Amino acid sequence: MxxxxxxxxxxxxxxxxxxxxxxxxxxxxxxxxxxxxxxxxRKDVELALEExxxxxxxxxxxxxxxxxxxxxxDEKIMKIVKKLMSDAQ
Numbered sequence: 001m002x003x004x005x006x007x008x009x010x011x012x013x014x015x016x017x018x019x020x021x022x023x024x025x026x027x028x029x030x031x032x033x034x035x036x037x038x039x040x041x042r043k044d045v046e047l048a049l050e051e052x053x054x055x056x057x058x059x060x061x062x063x064x065x066x067x068x069x070x071x072x073x074d075e076k077i078m079k080i081v082k083k084l085m086s087d088a089q
């Protein structure tokens with residue numbers, strides 16, 4: 001799992017999104033909102049989010065037609081991300 005997360009963090013946009021959620025762990029936001037936060041195209045953000053969701057680092061929640069994204073609550077993944085963020089500084 002650590003290797004997969006390290007690999008996705010090589011993508012600047014995915015890393016920026018992950019960093020946003022890591023620093024704002026109680027945030028829930030839409031693709032549009034996240035694209036505003038990271039100053040990037042909506043379609044690119046959506047693709048990066050799909051990869052982060054596949055890894056379990058970001059969670060997707062749908063309510064009706066609205067989709068929201070938030071940081072994982074999986075303790076194991078949170079520990080890995082914390083270590084990787086610490087190493088990156």
